[in-house]
Structure formats: structure tokens, C-alpha cells
Amino acid sequence: MTSRRMAGWQGEPVRFRFDGRDYEGVRGDTLASALLANGVRTVAASPALGRPRGIYAAWTEEPNALVRYGVEPMAQATTLDLTEGLDATSLRGRGRLSEEPDTSRYDAVHAHCDVLVVGAGPAGLAAAAAAAGTGARVIIADDRPVAGGSLPDTAETVGGVPGDEWAATTLAELGGRPDVRVLSRTSVFGYYDDNYLVAVERRGADAYSRERVWRIRARQVVLATGAHERPIAFAGNDRPGVMLAGSARAYANRHGVLPGARAVVFTTNDSAYAAARDLAAAGVEIAAIVDTRDTAGHAQDGTEVLTGHVVTAVGGDEGVSSVTVSGAGHVDREIEADLLLVSGGWNPLVHLFSQAGGELRHDDATGSFVPGPVRQAVEVAGAARGVFTLAGCLEDGAAAGARAAEAAGFRMGDAFRIPETPAEEPAEPAAHLWLVEAADYATHFVDLQRDVTVADVMKATGAGLRSVEHVKRYTTAGTAHDQGKLSGVLTSAVVGHALGLPLADLGTTTFRAPYVPVGFSTLAGRDRGALHDPVRTTSLHEWHVAYGAPFENVGQWKRPWYYPRAGEDMEAAVLRECHAVRTSVGAMDASTLGKIDVQGPDAAEFLDRLYTNMMSTLKVGAIRYGVMCRPDGMVFDDGTVIRLADDRFLVTTTTGNAAAVLDWMEEWLQTEWPHLRVYCTSVTEHWATVALAGPGSRDVLAGLAPGLAVDAASFPFMTWRDTEVAGLAARVCRISFSGELAYEINVNAWDGLALWEAVMGTGTVTPYGTETMHVLRAEKGYPIVGQDTDGTVTPADLGMDWVVSKKKPDFIGKRSFARADTSRPDRKHLVGLLPADPGRLLPEGAHLVETGTLPEPPVPTLGHVTSSYRSAVLGSTFALALVSGGRDRMGEELYVPLGDELVPVTVTSHILYDPEGARRDG
Amino acid sequence: MLLIPCPWCGPRDEAEFHYGGQAHVAYPENPAALSDEEWARYLFFRDNPEGRFAERWNHTAGCRRWFNAVRNTATNEIEAREVIA
Amino acid sequence: MTKDFPDHPDWLWSSPEPRRSYDVVIVGGGGHGLATAYYLAKNHGITDVAVLERGWLAGGNMARNTTIIRSNYLWDESAGIYEHALKLWEGLEDDLGYPILFSQRGVLNLAHSLQDVRESVRRVHANRLNGVDAEWLTPEEVKEVCPIVDVSPDVRYPVLGATYQPRAGIAKHDYVAWGFARAAAAMGVHLIENCEVTGVEVAGGRVQAVQTTRGRIAAGTVALAAAGHSSVVAATAGVELPVQTHPLQALVSELLEPVHPTVVMSNAVHVYVSQAHKGELVMGAGIDPYNSYRRRGAFHIIEQQMSAALELFPIFARAHVLRTWAGIVDVTPDASPVVGTTPVDGLLVNCGWGTGGFKATPGVGWCYAHTIAHGEPHPLNAPFSLERFTTGALVDEHGAAAVAH
Amino acid sequence: MAERLSPPARFTPVSSDDLRIAEVPFLTQINLRVDPKSRAAADIGLALGAPLPTDPGTCTSAQADVLWMGPDEWLVVGERGDDPEGTIRAAAGTAHVGITDVSAQRTVISVDGPRSRDLLAHGCALDLHPRVFGPGRCAQTMLARALVVLAATGEEGFRVFVRSSFAGYLADWLLDAAGEYLRKGTVTSR
Numbered sequence A: 001m002t003s004r005r006m007a008g009w010q011g012e013p014v015r016f017r018f019d020g021r022d023y024e025g026v027r028g029d030t031l032a033s034a035l036l037a038n039g040v041r042t043v044a045a046s047p048a049l050g051r052p053r054g055i056y057a058a059w060t061e062e063p064n065a066l067v068r069y070g071v072e073p074m075a076q077a078t079t080l081d082l083t084e085g086l087d088a089t090s091l092r093g094r095g096r097l098s099e100e101p102d103t104s105r106y107d108a109v110h111a112h113c114d115v116l117v118v119g120a121g122p123a124g125l126a127a128a129a130a131a132a133g134t135g136a137r138v139i140i141a142d143d144r145p146v147a148g149g150s151l152p153d154t155a156e157t158v159g160g161v162p163g164d165e166w167a168a169t170t171l172a173e174l175g176g177r178p179d180v181r182v183l184s185r186t187s188v189f190g191y192y193d194d195n196y197l198v199a200v201e202r203r204g205a206d207a208y209s210r211e212r213v214w215r216i217r218a219r220q221v222v223l224a225t226g227a228h229e230r231p232i233a234f235a236g237n238d239r240p241g242v243m244l245a246g247s248a249r250a251y252a253n254r255h256g257v258l259p260g261a262r263a264v265v266f267t268t269n270d271s272a273y274a275a276a277r278d279l280a281a282a283g284v285e286i287a288a289i290v291d292t293r294d295t296a297g298h299a300q301d302g303t304e305v306l307t308g309h310v311v312t313a314v315g316g317d318e319g320v321s322s323v324t325v326s327g328a329g330h331v332d333r334e335i336e337a338d339l340l341l342v343s344g345g346w347n348p349l350v351h352l353f354s355q356a357g358g359e360l361r362h363d364d365a366t367g368s369f370v371p372g373p374v375r376q377a378v379e380v381a382g383a384a385r386g387v388f389t390l391a392g393c394l395e396d397g398a399a400a401g402a403r404a405a406e407a408a409g410f411r412m413g414d415a416f417r418i419p420e421t422p423a424e425e426p427a428e429p430a431a432h433l434w435l436v437e438a439a440d441y442a443t444h445f446v447d448l449q450r451d452v453t454v455a456d457v458m459k460a461t462g463a464g465l466r467s468v469e470h471v472k473r474y475t476t477a478g479t480a481h482d483q484g485k486l487s488g489v490l491t492s493a494v495v496g497h498a499l500g501l502p503l504a505d506l507g508t509t510t511f512r513a514p515y516v517p518v519g520f521s522t523l524a525g526r527d528r529g530a531l532h533d534p535v536r537t538t539s540l541h542e543w544h545v546a547y548g549a550p551f552e553n554v555g556q557w558k559r560p561w562y563y564p565r566a567g568e569d570m571e572a573a574v575l576r577e578c579h580a581v582r583t584s585v586g587a588m589d590a591s592t593l594g595k596i597d598v599q600g601p602d603a604a605e606f607l608d609r610l611y612t613n614m615m616s617t618l619k620v621g622a623i624r625y626g627v628m629c630r631p632d633g634m635v636f637d638d639g640t641v642i643r644l645a646d647d648r649f650l651v652t653t654t655t656g657n658a659a660a661v662l663d664w665m666e667e668w669l670q671t672e673w674p675h676l677r678v679y680c681t682s683v684t685e686h687w688a689t690v691a692l693a694g695p696g697s698r699d700v701l702a703g704l705a706p707g708l709a710v711d712a713a714s715f716p717f718m719t720w721r722d723t724e725v726a727g728l729a730a731r732v733c734r735i736s737f738s739g740e741l742a743y744e745i746n747v748n749a750w751d752g753l754a755l756w757e758a759v760m761g762t763g764t765v766t767p768y769g770t771e772t773m774h775v776l777r778a779e780k781g782y783p784i785v786g787q788d789t790d791g792t793v794t795p796a797d798l799g800m801d802w803v804v805s806k807k808k809p810d811f812i813g814k815r816s817f818a819r820a821d822t823s824r825p826d827r828k829h830l831v832g833l834l835p836a837d838p839g840r841l842l843p844e845g846a847h848l849v850e851t852g853t854l855p856e857p858p859v860p861t862l863g864h865v866t867s868s869y870r871s872a873v874l875g876s877t878f879a880l881a882l883v884s885g886g887r888d889r890m891g892e893e894l895y896v897p898l899g900d901e902l903v904p905v906t907v908t909s910h911i912l913y914d915p916e917g918a919r920r921d922g
Numbered sequence B: 001m002l003l004i005p006c007p008w009c010g011p012r013d014e015a016e017f018h019y020g021g022q023a024h025v026a027y028p029e030n031p032a033a034l035s036d037e038e039w040a041r042y043l044f045f046r047d048n049p050e051g052r053f054a055e056r057w058n059h060t061a062g063c064r065r066w067f068n069a070v071r072n073t074a075t076n077e078i079e080a081r082e083v084i085a
Numbered sequence C: 001m002t003k004d005f006p007d008h009p010d011w012l013w014s015s016p017e018p019r020r021s022y023d024v025v026i027v028g029g030g031g032h033g034l035a036t037a038y039y040l041a042k043n044h045g046i047t048d049v050a051v052l053e054r055g056w057l058a059g060g061n062m063a064r065n066t067t068i069i070r071s072n073y074l075w076d077e078s079a080g081i082y083e084h085a086l087k088l089w090e091g092l093e094d095d096l097g098y099p100i101l102f103s104q105r106g107v108l109n110l111a112h113s114l115q116d117v118r119e120s121v122r123r124v125h126a127n128r129l130n131g132v133d134a135e136w137l138t139p140e141e142v143k144e145v146c147p148i149v150d151v152s153p154d155v156r157y158p159v160l161g162a163t164y165q166p167r168a169g170i171a172k173h174d175y176v177a178w179g180f181a182r183a184a185a186a187m188g189v190h191l192i193e194n195c196e197v198t199g200v201e202v203a204g205g206r207v208q209a210v211q212t213t214r215g216r217i218a219a220g221t222v223a224l225a226a227a228g229h230s231s232v233v234a235a236t237a238g239v240e241l242p243v244q245t246h247p248l249q250a251l252v253s254e255l256l257e258p259v260h261p262t263v264v265m266s267n268a269v270h271v272y273v274s275q276a277h278k279g280e281l282v283m284g285a286g287i288d289p290y291n292s293y294r295r296r297g298a299f300h301i302i303e304q305q306m307s308a309a310l311e312l313f314p315i316f317a318r319a320h321v322l323r324t325w326a327g328i329v330d331v332t333p334d335a336s337p338v339v340g341t342t343p344v345d346g347l348l349v350n351c352g353w354g355t356g357g358f359k360a361t362p363g364v365g366w367c368y369a370h371t372i373a374h375g376e377p378h379p380l381n382a383p384f385s386l387e388r389f390t391t392g393a394l395v396d397e398h399g400a401a402a403v404a405h
Numbered sequence D: 001m002a003e004r005l006s007p008p009a010r011f012t013p014v015s016s017d018d019l020r021i022a023e024v025p026f027l028t029q030i031n032l033r034v035d036p037k038s039r040a041a042a043d044i045g046l047a048l049g050a051p052l053p054t055d056p057g058t059c060t061s062a063q064a065d066v067l068w069m070g071p072d073e074w075l076v077v078g079e080r081g082d083d084p085e086g087t088i089r090a091a092a093g094t095a096h097v098g099i100t101d102v103s104a105q106r107t108v109i110s111v112d113g114p115r116s117r118d119l120l121a122h123g124c125a126l127d128l129h130p131r132v133f134g135p136g137r138c139a140q141t142m143l144a145r146a147l148v149v150l151a152a153t154g155e156e157g158f159r160v161f162v163r164s165s166f167a168g169y170l171a172d173w174l175l176d177a178a179g180e181y182l183r184k185g186t187v188t189s190r
């Protein structure tokens, strides 16, 4: 294939493959420029119609040239750096996810600045330089690998040197300042409230992180994002060889690539004349400039200009071979060409501005939407607000940068001197043409990537749709990978044409983040695998791991579930652990329970208001179980309350609710009862807690704490003592969650492992996990908040009237107990269930029905099984359940439908073991 | 990511705060004296305007203080804030 | 345009000038408003109806939702109305004569903790009693239904199993709205766009008319179906609703070759995802915690969403987020809707569907039309009255931790 | 008696020319709550050698480091074995104060070196620019997904106070993020 690289263009060769064929490009190429250099014209088949498609643009606005390579499912050839060995395959609209894992690393960084400049073209560079000169902290971000924005595309000179050179020098100078950060290859893709912007930096496969998300909080923002050239809808405008004029110019100037040999230029404005000049200089033959206006721009001598003409047809199946042009009063002419360059004018890149909440305004002069009013602290400069001259962009950028710095509180420092630029020719006003009218619109494409034609748009308007949002959804125009960067406004214009409404009235569809597609893993960043969500561990964790405990996730905590011995499954291990506690002694790591230190003269009063029962009557040295409700009367949390002193309590909460209960307390204290003199402090992790349970626990404790009188009279149930255990300062509480004689030993978390090892060192204590704890408490009918309750359960439902004070005038939740629904007799009560077959384990979550045969659905349910276990001590399985009117059903037989079976169960008290409480004293 | 002005710590990212809904909804003086309707109103009914809204925030990841703010729910702009004393 | 789709009809609806008076004015031209109008005309012969929409028809949450349709809710009351809806979905394409691409590809709700497992099994058993198809799947079975879910034990929150509703699935949201709109318009209902209701006129405890940006329109019955804006409209009639408005975000990837055969939801890891008909991954993100009427959420919620998605679906690593957006949803204290009468005669309310009302569209349209026609609720929406907040008889899909989408 | 163990004991200190990360375990930490305008506050300040800092986000350093945690809350940090609690209690007398030993509630990770700010910026949304968060500043905030107290101890040094149950997570996170800055002259030691 012929090389279309400009003679004399230097570059280190890079080999690559495309669709199974080998090619060579040069370093600095994109895949697109390299393909064009190799004369490859057709790079994709269109998604729905299968029409051949070529490269249409030169940067992120490209609609056609989508490829996949390696693990990357979809990328634009126009933004893809050519790297040695790149092996890319063209796509037909849809990407393919790879089964290969993505082994790259991703991360994020927070950044702050006084002025964020987006875009490092002439406007952005001038803005950044002006702002940085004042001493403001500046970040300048640009999505391209090379500085200068469109300067390398246009090869204009700035300050007497080539634009790209000027840009590189300016950016390097900026980067050398201590308070300026230059981010290249960085796309700002989202603009959120309070000047929070997010950007993705493409750092490359060799960097520590392949891509990085920048989370930028800027006091002021300057958007200098440039403009996109506008396409025109005409018959056959999707043929390979049709290309935006400015993009062709970019391929020539940036990459030394000629996208064709002989070109027709179709334009509504002057900018394409400059493109034609550059391409001619590079060696492309300009067959004609077809200008829709009646007055020509400044064409190079000898170039034919057809004013008042439009393109009405494109010849060639696989790519442009000729272009038919028509003009009023002229005969149609077919001009031979392999390249058709299009310029319908320029659309300021208002995406980020619009995301910022800025309103767009239609500008009749440029025929485009430009920034209007906005509430955030943002300036728009250069082509992004419709300034289309180089000198104008430099000036506009410098002024915007200075204003932004000043608004951020920085006075003029070293002023930025606007560099000289060559005098520009006075421009002829542009015409605004979106659509070349025709009888048949079947090949007038508005969205190349979704194969949407003018005919499709007209079908939509014909069906009654009048909003561009409807047309977008009916036709799918603007919804593809390129998000309608080129097709969006064009679609609106065509709708306007069809309905006879001005474009200004129709507006655009909504601009949304991300401005360019961003990888899932890029956004996930470091929060993956083990770092996905913090793992919380107790100070005994390593021991549990060493003893082979599987862990249960409880919130973010890892809790040991059970400790299987060789050959044991879970059931065997749990039965053994239960047996040990009921007959001997076991120990559990209870450190995850929430612990809150509540101090102050009004602490007792405060707890009286939060708990359903009375806490102020608790004696120093004693412990009381308590329940908290939400104002709606439903159980929120439970735990023990220890009175440490007249004005000091230690409250324990469930593992999952520790933070919520502390927040709850602070909320009431700060917002309702600020006069109460109370301070609450979390001490959850200050303490390690070892629960010692079983008839043998007293002896074990006595052995470890020789200074402590452990007999029942000296150390009664529901009291606590400060003492030394295993030589460690400890607080021992005599409480029980198993019904057995039991103690909870609390030590400073640093000493937790030492305590645990001392306990285990006695040789008589069996470690047990959360599962055994659950079985033991269930045998005693102690509910677990969140398991036996679900946010719809009151203390009375749990059979805990005794925990609800009748004496207190009020506490949180009390009023709700008097509502109609909360006093219904058929509310669901917590009861016990004994299956008729003592070997039958009911699944937790199973439901209960009244009859032994199941009627047709819907079958009213009486309630459900909340907890269900095998019990060694009961010699049977058993369950806890919430059952409608359950307390009035003692002894009744109910049924649990399981598959085709109805399993009979008997309703019993929820306290199945030792209802007299005979065991708690040992 | 809103930038929420904690009266104590200064502006911080939204992720550090817990939202507390409408401000100035006092716990009733004497709940027992309320009708079911009035109690339901306290429990479940809160203003939900499109526009200025007085609301509560807690700086949970910072100083743990509750404060009130007036935010425009149509623009998310915070117009004022006050310390709860 | 993408040709692997059924063609749209050549006519959808016309844009009549509003008349000065209608028997029934429906405020809000989302899925619910349109379905209500359709069933009013079809089931009850009431066609002097206007649906007033402040923007473009069905451009609210109807245009923004992740289209998950299922009926496997926990409580009998919820199962009743959602299952009614699901049955209607099963015949809707024929009923409307419009391709709505209803695809019963099944929904998996994953469990990641023992507590999740209990709640899931509870829901499966409740569903079966209610005649809702429901299964409990082991991790291996999850893998069979959806091979790309990572069910290995070494993720942060391993999959311990899932509930599965085979009849659940997705539909093409816009087509559903347009199908209802077209069928209602064909029976004479007026669909009026760019017509914002700015006030509800009440006299003597009875509704009289609505004030709109296109003038006053008298009405015998005013039926609200304004989703996130319900409180704002109801307040003009002096009616307070137990609703708070929040942004809820969603996102799509580029079009991909088929990889994801079903719908996967995970409450604990905060993911819900399906692959829509064209091939884009459609993913719901979290709800923003504060009240807001901005149809845009905060970006960190999307970032968390991606981290969660990759925990469950490592294969999505290199997919790209193409577009993010938000709707504004109306959330009630018990995460269940409010459908029924208000203290104002002739003013009816349908709101509070929060993050999960798309799936109810035909069901609620059916019941709400009944409520409008008879002045009292259909048995299926009777439990969802405003009074439940006074009696305390909530339908607490929140408390019971059932997922709301 | 077994040796004291700090939870993230498996965390191996690392250092390079650019960055040093190590645990500083077993510091004495007291949570202090008192009305800043009260006599007790003044007395406690006197006893600790410096008035309690009342400027949000600042800390003082005399007999102990005193970190501002909230308008009526401070974290008093002493060296291993110090007894600031005794000092504070004695100074407060019978006034209404909240004094809670939280020594083991959090452990401390020190992050030092020219790239310390860059490292923290990966997970901390605060502006850590030396002009904004220099020596003498502290803040309660988020680092990655953990709640921390962050204190600037020098021009390029920080202490990160993290709840001990999160310490393992945070250590893993820090080491992963630090990889980039540990390439020059890295030493890992126990």
C-alpha cells in the first residue's frame, strides 16, 4: 500500500497490526494517523447497516474508528497512541469484554487549587500563565499528549516560533513553578457542584498506576476547551474519505499524514480555506472548494472555488471516488476526488460548562450554542466561548486567567505578556448550513456511530415528537461511545428543519459526565479486593486465624464463626462448643460489641430518656440490660449498661450498631437536650472483651484472678469488679448471654491477646465462635436485634414488657406504643417452635401457616422463623419465630411449608432452656 | 461532592457528613398529649420544598457537631448555616 | 438507526391545545400518569382526561430508571400489587400493540452475609405463599444462571447465595411510556406537554381546578402522579405528604457483545446491573443522602458503584462508563408507595415509589384508575393509604431490608 | 506476662529517600471533654503547660500534645507510660468534664518525608498544602475509607491516628499507595 506520509517526515518506526495485517507507523502517531499513513481508508463497518466507514475526525470526537485491543473492549483509534506491537481489531458498534483479567493498577488523588485551567491550547496556556503569575495555585489539565491544543494542528506561529514550540516552552515554564501542576493526557470529565471536578490521567502501562483519577476542588475554573468542527448532513456523508477539514489539517500538520491525494472541500466558513492551504502545501491536490456562501474566502491562488454550491452526492462504494456538487443556476458537476473535507463551522465545547450548571445561549453570529449565565465560579475562554482567532484566544485566555486569580484573592504579580501572532485575514461571515436538502434522506447521516439518518429524525418528528430529547431516544442519535460530540447539535438542527422551528428554541440534549468514556476499574481505583471495604479486626484476630476459625462478616468486622477441629464440620464443631459451655467452660472474643462511655451529672437522666427501662435507679457497681427504640416504637438496639459512678456509665451496643448508637446519643444531646450535662465517648476499641461462660467459669476466673472474691454472694449476677486478671488490669462483669454462669473480662486492647492466651493456657477452656453464641442465647430466648427483629418489632412483641418502664413519663418510642397498630392483639410475637420431628432443622426465614393443607396462593402467613438451630442440650432442633398472636398460641400446632411438604411444629415459649434461670449462678 | 461549611472545621467534603433532614422539628413537649395524627406528623412528615430548605447536618467524620444550614434544593447551594447552641 | 430493533409505529401522539376543563386531570406524564390514563379509558370508559406534563412526556424517572421488573417483595401487600403488575407486563406488548421488549431474563438478588441469607430465604418463602415464583440458589447455582458473577470465597463479601425470580426481567422504558401514551391518545386522552401545574385549587374541601403554565384547567378529579415533585404539587392544595425527594443515579457503559444474561442485584455490595437490549450495561448507583431536586448526583457515589461492581463482576474491569445521570425519587419512611385518597375531596395521590416504581407501572395504573373511577381504593392499593402513617400499619420494605429497586 | 501487642503489628515499617512509614504504638491518649470557657478548661490548660487550643484544627504541644477535636473536645496525647489523665483529673477537680482513657482505641502511624503529602493526598480530601496544613494543624477526617485524626508534626511529617480495628486495613492501603514513592532507596525493616 502506498505511504501517505509526507516526504521527509522523520520518526522512529513502530510496528503494529490492524485487523490481522501488519503495518508500520512512527512514534507520535495515533493508531488513526498510522492507518491513514498506510492508506487504510475503511476502518469499520457501521453498526446497523454494515456500511463501510473511515476515519472522520482526529481526536475524541471521532465517531467511526472504534477498535478493541488486548483487554480493552472499545477505544477510539484517533486517541490511541501507537505503541510497538499494538494489535487492534475494528469494531462494529459493540465492544467485547475480555476474559483476561486486567492486571493494571489504578488510583486517585485529591488536589486543590486556586485556579484550574482546562485545556492547554492558546487560550488555556495564556490563562494558566496569567493566573500563575499572580502566585495563585494553578492546575492546568489537557487531554492531549502534546501541549498547544489545536496549535500543532494548525501550525500557526506564536511569538515568532511554531505554535507547538511556544506551547511546549510555556507549559514547561509553568510546570517549573512550585505552585503549578501540569496534567497532560488528562481529560477533565466531570464538573460537579461547588467547583468539584474529576479528571482521568492516562499515565500508561508502565506507570505505577495505569490511570489515575484526579479529584480537584478549585476555587476558580477557566474552561479553555476549544471547539469541535461541525459536520453537515448530505447524501453519502458517511463514505470513507469524508473527513472534517480541520481534522485533515491536523493529520497533515501533526503527523505528516495526507488523508487523501485529491480533495474537495465543502465549507460554510473560512476555516476550511486555511485547511485547504495547509493540505495543498503538504501535497494534497485541492480539486475545488465548495462554499455554500455567495462570497468566497481567501483561497490559495489557482484553487477553484464554487460559491453558492453544496455537495449533493458522493460517488464510490468503498470510499469517496467522486463528489457531485450543485448550485442554483449551475449544472451539477461530478468532481473526481478521494477525499471530501467538510466544515460546517465550529461548535464551542460547552460540555463542562453545561455540566457546571451553566445555561447555553444560541449565538446567531456563529450559529452555535455558547456559554450563557452560570452560578459557579467559572470562566470560559477562547474557542470554547466562540472566539475563533488565535490572537483573540490568547487575549481572551490571559484575561480570564487574570480575572480568575483575582477572584481567588490574588492581585496582579508578573503580568503575562501576550505573544505576537501573525496578522489574520479579515474573515467573511460564516453561513449556517446543517443539511443539504434532498428528496430522499436515507443516506444523510446525522449520527454515524448509531447509523441515524435525517430520514430517521424525520420519521420521529412525523410520529408527533417535538422535543429533541424524544428524538434522541426514538432514533438513538447521540447515545453512542462519542456521546454525540459531532451529532448532537446537528440532530437538533435537523429537528428544527423538520418542524420549521429555530434551533435556538429547540436547544440541545443534556450534557452529562463523563465527557469521555472512563474505565470501570479506573473509577474503582484502589478500592478493590481486600481494600474494597475496610476489614475490621479485634486484637485477638491473629489467634483466631491461627486456630483455623472461619470468619463471619458482621458489618465490616471479621468475627470467628466456630473453631473446627480436625475432621469436624460446622455442625459437629458447634455442638461440641455448645456442650463445652453448658457442661464446662468456653470463651469467646466479644471485643466487637460497641462500648460508649457516658459521663456527666445528667448521664442517668439522659439514659432514662433513651432506654425503655429505668437506668437512673441502677446502683454503682451494678449492671442492667436495656433496650432502645426509635420514636416509632420499634426496637433499635439493646445491650448492657454498667454504672461506673454516680455520673458515669458504660453502655454496650450490638456490634453492628455501635456507630449508630453513638450518633443517636449525640443527636439527641446536641439537638434536643443541649442542657443535659453529658459527654459520650466511644471506647469500643480501647477494650478487648473475653466472654467466659459455663459452670466452670468461676473456677477459671478464680485461678486467673486470685485477688477477686468470685463466690456468688461476693460477686453477684449483674455486677462488675475492677481487678487483675492474669496480671492485667481488668474489669470483670458478671453477665450472661448463654444462661450459664458467665463473666465478661475487659482489658486494654493491647493486653487482649495476653488475656486470651492466659485463659486458653488454663487448658480447660474451649474457644467458641459466634454460631455457638447464637445457639446458646436462642435456647434461652434472648433475641438478637436485626435477626429476631426487623425494624417492625416492639419490645412487647418480643415478650419484653418487663423492659418497658411504666413509671417514666416518657422515653423515646413510648408514645408509639399507644398507636392503633402497635396495640393490635394479633401482632407478631416472639415464640419458640419445636418441630414434631426433633431431627428436623427448619430453615431460618421459613414461614408459618395455620392449616395442614396448603390452599391456593395467596396464602396468608402467620409469621416466620427468625432463628433455628440444633440443640445438644434440648436433644432436638428448635426455632424462634415471630408469629401473629403467638403468645396466645402456646401449644398450638402450626405448619411450615417447605417445598411440597408441610412440616408440623408446636408453639412454645421462646425460652426453651432453664426458664427458671437456675444455671446463671453456677 | 458538595463542599459543606462546618461551622467549626470549615468547608469539608460532603462525604464527611451525615444528613439530618429538616431542621427545627422539635421533639414534642409532651408526646402523650398528642393525638395519633399529631404524633404521626412528628414521626413521618417533613417539609420537602424545591428551593430554600433549613436542614440539619452532622460532621460525623470531623468534629461530630450538629449544625443547621439553609440550602437551596434546586441548586444545592448552601446559603447560610448556624451553630446549634 | 439501530436496525436490530423493532420499528416504531409511524404515529405516537399529537399535541392538542389544552381544553379549559376535564373530568380527570392527571398531573405528571410519567409512566404512572400515562398508564393511569390508559386504564381509565380502557377499563372504565373515562376518556375526558388530560395528562399534564411539565416537560417532555415521560422525561422524568421514566426516562431514567434501570428498568428492573420483579415482584418478589416481602410483604403480602407489596407482593399483591407488584405481582398484579408483573402479570400485566406479561401481556402488555399485545395489549398496547407496541414492542416494549419485555424480557423475562430473571433477577438474582445476592446475599453476602448470614443476615442477608436469612432475609433472602424469608422473602423466598413469603413469595411462594403469595404465588410469586421464587427460588433460593446456592453460589454454584448462581454461577450457572450468571456465569460472570464472582462466587469465589476470597472476595471481600463473598456470595453466599441468591434469590432468583425467573419471571422477572427488564423492558425498554421509553417504549413502555410511548406505548401507553399512544394507546391512551388513541382513545381520546389529551397528552399535554410543557404544561406545569403550579397550583391545585381547592374550595369547600373539594378540588376545583389546576393552575398551569398554560392557564387554569378545571377538573372533577385531580390525580397526582408527579413522582419526585409530589410534595411540591400537593402542598399547593394544603396536603402534606410523607415524602422526601432525593437524586438517584444510574449509568451505562458502551455497547458490548452479550456477556450478562440476567439481572443481578446486591444490596450489601450496592450493585444492580443488567445488559440492555442494545448491549450497554445499565447500572444503578446509590441514592444521594440529602433532599435535592437536581437531576444529578455526586460523583463519589459512581466511584463507589464501580468498586462494588468489580467485586462481583471482574470481567467489567475494562468496560467504560459512557454516561451518568440521575432522576429525583420520592422516598417514604417505609419505602412503600402512597396510593389513594387525600383529605381533599377529588384530590388523589400516587407517590412514594422511590427507587422502585417502574416495575409497578401497569399495576399501579390499573389500581389508580380504579381509585379515580370509584373514588375509593382498589383492594390492592388499599394498604398503601396515607392513614397508615397515623395508625402505624406501615408496609415496611425498609425495615425488612428488602431491596427497593 | 505476654508482651503488649498493637493490632497492626504485622505492619512492617518502610522507608525510602522520599517516604517513611512506621507505627508509633502505645502512646497514652486521653479524650477530654470540657466547656472551653470554663474555669476547668483554663486549669487543665495550665496543668498541661499550654492553654487548650480553641482554634479549630490546631494542636498545642507542651507536657502533652493536645489536639483540637471539636469545640469542647480534645485528644491529649502523651508518650508511652505518661499519665496525663492524672494531671487532668487533678486540675479539673469536681467540675463537669469528661475524661476518658482511649489509649488503645487508636494507634498511630507516622508518615514522613518529602512525598508524605503526596501519599496522603491519595486518600485524604483535605487541602494538605503546607500553607494550609502545616505544623500545628490537625483534623479529624477520612483517609481512604477509614476515619482518622491527622496531625502535621513537621514540615513534611504527619501522624495518623486510626482506630485500631481499622489499622490493618489502613496499613495495607498506605503500603499499596506508597509503592510509587518507595522506589528510591527503599528499606523495609522490622
Ligand SMILES: Cc1cc2nc3c(=O)[nH]c(=O)nc-3n(C[C@H](O)[C@H](O)[C@H](O)COP(=O)(O)OP(=O)(O)OC[C@H]3O[C@@H](n4cnc5c(N)ncnc54)[C@H](O)[C@@H]3O)c2cc1C
Pocket (backbone or CB within 6 Å): C027, C028, C029, C030, C031, C032, C033, C052, C053, C054, C055, C057, C058, C059, C060, C061, C062, C063, C064, C065, C066, C067, C068, C069, C195, C196, C197, C198, C225, C226, C227, C228, C229, C230, C233, C248, C249, C250, C284, C326, C327, C328, C329, C353, C354, C355, C356, C357, C358, C359, C360, C405
Ligand atoms: C436512576 C433510577 C433507577 C431506577 N430503577 C428502577 C428499577 O430498576 N426498577 C423500578 O421498578 N423502578 C426504578 N426506578 C424508579 C422508577 O423510575 C419510578 O418509581 C417511577 O418511574 C415513578 O413513576 P413515574 O414513571 O410516573 O415517574 P416520572 O416519570 O418521574 O413521572 C412524573 C412526571 O411528573 C411530572 N411533573 C412533576 N411535577 C409536575 C407538575 N407540577 N406539573 C406537571 N407535571 C409534573 C414530571 O416532569 C415527570 O415527568 C428508578 C428510578 C431512578 C431515578
Ligand SMILES: NC(=O)c1ccc[n+]([C@@H]2O[C@H](COP(=O)([O-])OP(=O)(O)OC[C@H]3O[C@@H](n4cnc5c(N)ncnc54)[C@H](O)[C@@H]3O)[C@@H](O)[C@H]2O)c1
Pocket (backbone or CB within 6 Å): A059, A118, A119, A120, A121, A122, A123, A124, A141, A142, A143, A144, A148, A149, A150, A151, A186, A187, A188, A189, A224, A225, A226, A227, A270, A271, A346, A349, A352, A381, A382, A383, A384, A387, A388, A389, A390, A391, A393, A515
Ligand atoms: N478559524 C476558525 O474558525 C477557528 C475555529 C475554532 C478554533 N480556531 C483556532 O483554534 C484555537 C482555539 O484555541 P483554544 O485554546 O480556545 O482551544 P484549543 O482547541 O486550541 O485547545 C483546547 C484544548 O483543550 C483540550 N480539551 C478539551 N476538552 C478537554 C477536557 N474535557 N479535558 C482536558 N482537555 C480538554 C483539547 O483537546 C485541546 O487540547 C485558536 O487558535 C483558534 O484560532 C479557529
Ligand SMILES: Cc1cc2nc3c(=O)[nH]c(=O)nc-3n(C[C@H](O)[C@H](O)[C@H](O)COP(=O)(O)O)c2cc1C
Pocket (backbone or CB within 6 Å): A478, A479, A480, A483, A509, A510, A512, C063, C064, C065, C066, C067, C173, C252, C276, C278, C280, C282, C295, C322, C323, C324, C325, C326
Ligand atoms: C435503560 C437505559 C439505557 C440507556 N442507554 C443509554 C445508552 O446506550 N447511551 C446513552 O448515551 N444513554 C443511555 N441512557 C441514558 C439517557 O441517555 C439519559 O441519560 C437518561 O435518559 C436521562 O436523561 P438526561 O441525561 O437527558 O437527563 C440510558 C438510559 C436508560 C434508562
Ligand SMILES: [Zn+2]
Pocket (backbone or CB within 6 Å): B006, B007, B008, B009, B010, B059, B062, B063, B064, B065
Ligand atoms: Zn466539623
